[in-house]
Amino acid sequence: MAWQIQCTASSPPASPPPFTPKCLPPRSLFFTLSATSSSRFCPPHMPSLRSVTCSLSAVESPTSTAGLDDSKTPLLEVKGLTAVIAETKQEILKGVNLVVHQGEIHAIMGKNGSGKSTFSKVLVGHPDYEVTGGSVVFKGENLLDMEPEERSLAGLFMSFQAPIEIPGVNNIDFLHMAYNARRKKLGEPELGPLEFYAYIYPKLDLVNMKTDFLNRNVNEGFSGGERKRNEILQLAVLGADLAILDEIDSGLDIDALRDVAKAVNGLLTPKNSVLMITHYRRLLEVIKPTCIHIMEDGRIIKTGDSSLAKVLEEKGYTSISAE
Amino acid sequence: MTTAEKSRKKHYKENTARERMISFCGELERWEPRPYPCRCFVLCFRPLCPLANSEFASPSPLRKSTAQPWCCLLRRAAGLSRSSMAALAFTHQNFLQFTPKLTPSKPKLKPKRTKTKLSIQTIPTSPQASFTDQFVLQLADSLEDSLPSSSSLPLQKLRDNSSETLVSTQWPSRKDESFRFTDTSFIKNSDIKPISRPPESLAFLDVSSDAQFKSFDFVDGFLVDSSFDSSNFPDGVYVGSLLKLSSEGILKRVCEFLGDFEWGDLFWSVNGLGAPDVTVVYVPEGCRVENPIYLKYISVEGGDGGSKKMPVSNPRVFVLVEKGGEVGIVEEFVGKEGSECYWTNSVLEVVVGEGGKVRHSYVQRQSLSAAHIKWTSVRQESTSTYELVEVSTGGKLSRHNVHVQQVGSDTVTELTTFHLSVGDQTQDLHSRIILDHPRGYSQQLHKCIVAHSSGQAVFDGNVKVNRYAQQTDAGQLTRSLLLEPRATVNVKPNLQIIADDVKCSHGAAISDLEDSQLFYFQARGIDLETARKALVFSFGAEVIDRLPYAFVQKQAKDHVKELLESTGKGSS
Numbered sequence: 001m002a003w004q005i006q007c008t009a010s011s012p013p014a015s016p017p018p019f020t021p022k023c024l025p026p027r028s029l030f031f032t033l034s035a036t037s038s039s040r041f042c043p044p045h046m047p048s049l050r051s052v053t054c055s056l057s058a059v060e061s062p063t064s065t066a067g068l069d070d071s072k073t074p075l076l077e078v079k080g081l082t083a084v085i086a087e088t089k090q091e092i093l094k095g096v097n098l099v100v101h102q103g104e105i106h107a108i109m110g111k112n113g114s115g116k117s118t119f120s121k122v123l124v125g126h127p128d129y130e131v132t133g134g135s136v137v138f139k140g141e142n143l144l145d146m147e148p149e150e151r152s153l154a155g156l157f158m159s160f161q162a163p164i165e166i167p168g169v170n171n172i173d174f175l176h177m178a179y180n181a182r183r184k185k186l187g188e189p190e191l192g193p194l195e196f197y198a199y200i201y202p203k204l205d206l207v208n209m210k211t212d213f214l215n216r217n218v219n220e221g222f223s224g225g226e227r228k229r230n231e232i233l234q235l236a237v238l239g240a241d242l243a244i245l246d247e248i249d250s251g252l253d254i255d256a257l258r259d260v261a262k263a264v265n266g267l268l269t270p271k272n273s274v275l276m277i278t279h280y281r282r283l284l285e286v287i288k289p290t291c292i293h294i295m296e297d298g299r300i301i302k303t304g305d306s307s308l309a310k311v312l313e314e315k316g317y318t319s320i321s322a323e
Numbered sequence: 324m325t326t327a328e329k330s331r332k333k334h335y336k337e338n339t340a341r342e343r344m345i346s347f348c349g350e351l352e353r354w355e356p357r358p359y360p361c362r363c364f365v366l367c368f369r370p371l372c373p374l375a376n377s378e379f380a381s382p383s384p385l386r387k388s389t390a391q392p393w394c395c396l397l398r399r400a401a402g403l404s405r406s407s408m409a410a411l412a413f414t415h416q417n418f419l420q421f422t423p424k425l426t427p428s429k430p431k432l433k434p435k436r437t438k439t440k441l442s443i444q445t446i447p448t449s450p451q452a453s454f455t456d457q458f459v460l461q462l463a464d465s466l467e468d469s470l471p472s473s474s475s476l477p478l479q480k481l482r483d484n485s486s487e488t489l490v491s492t493q494w495p496s497r498k499d500e501s502f503r504f505t506d507t508s509f510i511k512n513s514d515i516k517p518i519s520r521p522p523e524s525l526a527f528l529d530v531s532s533d534a535q536f537k538s539f540d541f542v543d544g545f546l547v548d549s550s551f552d553s554s555n556f557p558d559g560v561y562v563g564s565l566l567k568l569s570s571e572g573i574l575k576r577v578c579e580f581l582g583d584f585e586w587g588d589l590f591w592s593v594n595g596l597g598a599p600d601v602t603v604v605y606v607p608e609g610c611r612v613e614n615p616i617y618l619k620y621i622s623v624e625g626g627d628g629g630s631k632k633m634p635v636s637n638p639r640v641f642v643l644v645e646k647g648g649e650v651g652i653v654e655e656f657v658g659k660e661g662s663e664c665y666w667t668n669s670v671l672e673v674v675v676g677e678g679g680k681v682r683h684s685y686v687q688r689q690s691l692s693a694a695h696i697k698w699t700s701v702r703q704e705s706t707s708t709y710e711l712v713e714v715s716t717g718g719k720l721s722r723h724n725v726h727v728q729q730v731g732s733d734t735v736t737e738l739t740t741f742h743l744s745v746g747d748q749t750q751d752l753h754s755r756i757i758l759d760h761p762r763g764y765s766q767q768l769h770k771c772i773v774a775h776s777s778g779q780a781v782f783d784g785n786v787k788v789n790r791y792a793q794q795t796d797a798g799q800l801t802r803s804l805l806l807e808p809r810a811t812v813n814v815k816p817n818l819q820i821i822a823d824d825v826k827c828s829h830g831a832a833i834s835d836l837e838d839s840q841l842f843y844f845q846a847r848g849i850d851l852e853t854a855r856k857a858l859v860f861s862f863g864a865e866v867i868d869r870l871p872y873a874f875v876q877k878q879a880k881d882h883v884k885e886l887l888e889s890t891g892k893g894s895s
Contacts, residue, residue, distance in 0.1 A: 124846050125845075125846075126842060127838060127842060147845070147850075147851075148842060148845035148846055149844075149845040149846075149847075149848050149849060149850050149851070152845070152846055152847055152848035153848045158846060160843070160846075163843070164839050164840055164843050166840050166843065166858070166861065167861065167865060168858075168860075168861025168862060168863075168864045168865045168868075169857055169858070169861045173857075174844075174847075174857075177844075177849050177853060177857065178844075178847040178848055178849055181847075181848045181849050181850065181853070182848055185848070218843075234847060238847065238848065
């Protein structure tokens with residue numbers, strides 16, 4: 001982990017001391033990327049770590065500059081992230097690099113099994129995966145050092161691809177607990193049940209759900225669409241600086257997708273960001289992404305603007321991986 | 324089929340069904356056919372090795388759990404052409420003694436019965452059974468001395484029968500199958516004193532009275548007269564003492580059923596001998612009782628935690644619901660504050676007439692040093708419904724024996740139970756549902772949480788689907804949650820199926836909390852401790868939510884929350 005940071009930071013101005021190939025692993029993706037970018041692009045002026053990764057996007061699509069200028073504050077910086085399945089030690093992520101700035105919407109696309117969902121789960125600290133290398137910095141702090149609940153309280157939210165049922169726990173109680181945990185973290189007084197009800201009631205309209213939705217057990221007997229709406233409701237109640245939406249569109253009909261997209265768009269501010277994982281362009285049409293990343297075999301192999309989705313739709317993933 | 328078997332068969336021709344038992348060792352995948360004489364007998368399954376328990380416990384370093392799905396399947400076919408077989412599955416490597424016995428001296432299993440009796444429970448048939456247990460004899464004596472002889476004929480009959488049975492009954496030991504995991508020596512080693520009269524002052528009663536439902540209070544097993552108020556009930560409904568029952572008609576009906584039960588154990592008989600009275604709940608034909616009948620059992624006399632003194636009370640209630648009648652029974656067992664060490668040995672008998680319905684709520688929150696033994700015996704006539712929801716949290720030793728006997732077709736039986744051990748406690752449920760008639764429906768859900776390293780939960784759930792119980796739909800599920808290292812649960816779900824056209828399912832799960840559920844909480848910013856608490860509580864809430872009355876539900880919820888809170892600090 002240490003060597004990577006060191007290497008990137010020092011690469012442009014003072015390359016000599018650490019920039020010997022010996023101190024680097026033979027095939028560090030990050031290294032290769034920065035190396036190519038510096039050789040192909042603008043080798044002399046590479047001022048900071050941030051722009052190194054920015055230039056990554058710049059290499060692939062020089063036209064999309066939105067959110068890539070230096071004035072933007074990075075929200076999430078992922079470098080050379082590798083992760084294995086905790087049980088089998090099978091490597092899933094093989095060096096993911098990604099920077100999300102405030103106010104940006106990123107989309108990750110890719111074939112089944114390319115590691116998209118694993119990436120999102122690793123970010124929120126799912127116990128099934130073990131991080132073996134790389135770094136993740138969220139709002140200037142090392143995310144990997146935090147417990148899952150600390151990550152959530154820090155402003156990271158993931159909507160699950162398949163939200164789990166929790167029989168016996170009321171939806172409103174669950175939301176109440178989560179919301180109060182957040183308020184406690186912010187040093188605000190916790191809300192009583194009635195106050196909380198008043199707070200949550202207007203949010204129901206946002207996801208187009210009925211009130212009885214709150215009195216049911218968390219996700220128990222929910223349809224696919226209801227589960228996804230419930231995830232967005234949680235997002236609306238809890239708020240997040242970075243919302244990771246893992247296949248929020250799968251299993252949704254057109255109307256439900258529109259509802260969900262509307263809700264997500266309604267929650268967006270210039271400050272907070274979205275990282276969504278999807279298979280379909282339809283979602284990208286309703287939630288317009290700043291960049292699209294293509295993931296394959298545990299790496300992000302291509303980054304581009306929304307036009308990339310169109311290319312994908314027409315030619316499929318093979319056209320990209322062949323490049 | 325061997326010739327030996329063939330020749331043996333001749334002997335059982337009059338039985339029409341040819342039976343062969345195959346004992347199946349689940350783990351060894353080995354089938355071993357055994358010819359089996361089947362007339363009137365009792366099956367005793369018990370380990371030869373007295374150290375069986377320790378053998379079970381040793382392999383697992385942290386949690387010991389023994390799940391023994393004893394799924395006994397017994398198929399009988401009436402015709403020669405159809406193959407008949409019986410299988411017994413044991414997932415248990417210990418030696419099991421498989422002792423068929425012709426009916427022993429028990430008068431209740433008379434040889435004239437033509438129906439096959441199969442029992443998992445060991446009716447004390449061991450060779451020593453003929454010897455009198457001095458301890459039991461002494462106990463019987465002191466019980467008899469504690470009460471004045473009764474002028475009521477049915478009550479006296481009950482006492483006589485019980486006393487007769489007690490003489491030939493031994494105090495249960497771990498060698499008896501039905502007490503294999505339940506150690507009753509704690510009671511035996513105490514100084515048992517039958518309570519001969521209710522306490523003088525009943526001032527403490529006023530505090531607890533619920534405005535919505537007036538309770539019938541039992542203090543140390545005696546029904547308190549002042550709590551007597553039948554005015555809220557429809558005409559014809561009787562709730563009160565058997566001794567004061569004036570209606571000849573009701574008395575006659577009650578006598579038909581009272582104490583007529585062949586499955587009882589020592590504690591059943593102890594109650595029969597020691598009950599000062601029988602409280603009768605009578606619901607006449609077609610009568611629906613709106614308000615639940617709230618029976619509150621309070622133990623007042625009792626030593627403090629350390630003392631050996633153990634006063635015993637024997638409350639007994641008899642519920643008779645005639646054809647088409649409906650009633651809700653709420654039983655609540657509590658100890659008065661300050662009295663800790665006592666023994667409540669309670670019996671409830673329920674007879675549900677044709678098309679009748681009984682909703683039974685049973686909440687047990689005795690002191691954590693008390694002994695609590697309860698029998699619930701239910702007789703269900705055709706198209707009747709019996710629903711039991713139990714929440715047991717108290718007692719150092721708490722044992723509930725439920726016996727549901729189907730005496731007509733199309734019955735509905737639902738048993739939903741939740742046991743919680745937060746201390747050095749044993750929570751035990753032994754249930755038996757016997758289906759003898761077609762189209763019965765029975766659902767059982769048993770859940771237990773053991774939240775203490777020396778806590779224990781025991782479950783033996785027997786469902787028998789006998790020969791004529793075709794098209795039965797029987798389901799049983801038990802789930803246990805062990806929250807501490809060395810917390811123990813012994814579960815023995817067992818279905819015995821003889822009928823061949825049935826739908827039966829059973830399952831047993833022993834687990835810690837699910838990681839994926841915990842993670843869902845964490846991912847929403849809720850810390851592990853809070854998440855665990857919420858999930859543990861919700862585990863029990865599934866059962867508590869089924870209590871049909873809001874006030875009982877709330878009480879139970881608050882109490883369970885409080886208990887879990889008290890242990891939560893120590894647990895990880």
